[in-house]
Amino acid sequence: MELGLVGLGKMGGNMRERIRGAGLTVVGFDHNQAISDATDLADMVAKLTATDQPKIVWVMVPVQAIDPVLTELAELLSEGDIVIDGGNSRWTDDIRRAELLSHKGIEFVDCGVSGGVWGLENGYALMCGGDDDTVGTLMPIFTALKPEGEFGFVHAGKVGAGHFAKMVHNGIEYAIMQAYAEGFELLEAAEIVQNVPDTFDSWREGTVIRSWLLDLMVNALKDDTHLDKIRGYADDSGEGRWTVEAAIDHAVPVPAIAASLFARFSSRQEDSPAMKAIAAMRNQFGGHAVKGAEDPSYATPPIKH
Structure with a gap:
């Protein structure tokens, strides 16, 4: 079995290695040509030459890049081919993207992936959404990625269910x-x-x-x-x-x-405006001193070491 994998960052690069370790063929594409197996998306798709299966492309890119990638893939793939979105997409976007690809007869599966940088060694927890037959076709890939044993994979439901679960x-x-x-x-x-x-x-x-x-x-x-x-x-x-x-x-x-x-x-506030308001109100009703930055006692008591 073979697939294209778009995005070879911290997650995608390790996923490529784990899938290859299971004996499957992966043609990876990344804008960083030093780690890429293809020059562009068209070259990646062209290198998927198996005739006994649909062309399968797994997309692992940041959310802002998913729509441009899917738009280009829609022009490169054919009826019956399959796209998997393994990024952290919003589940409502999955439904829209599935409809976009369906106009060309391209199947879409969403797959939430958990495991981080440890996934290469331990396997990835996978939560997918999509048609039963399409998910069944992809099971060799999911089996290669998930942890060994009974757990770590769920077909959560129809398109969008995987990313909702994630x-x-x-x-x-x-x-x-x-x-x-x-x-x-x-x-x-x-x-x-x-x-x-x-x-x-x-x-x-x-x-x-x-x-x-x-x-x-x-x-x-x-x-x-x-x-x-x-x-x-x-x-x-x-x-x-x-x-x-x-x-x-x-x-x-x-x-x-x-x-x-x-x-x-x-955690992003250097000095909380809300806590300033609380301190001011405490001072108004209780006569508590309002401490300012110029007051040495303003500093937070140190945590013990």
């Missing part, structure tokens, strides 16, 4: 990360706890909060015990926002996920 997955990820982060801050602030890294490490076996994210937190603390070397800024790539928006649309309460998203927004 969106919710990432919203849950936000909340779990926030809980670990708040626990870290509290442990660091408490004088009675003198070994925070080993405390986290002790939770990795036999506890109900053990997880791969906890393992990664422990790795980070081993490298930087008090996280002094890292800035307290956390971006969001969109899925957390989309999860909260979907929850509003479906009238489903997601307070933990919503709070974790807003916490990331707080």
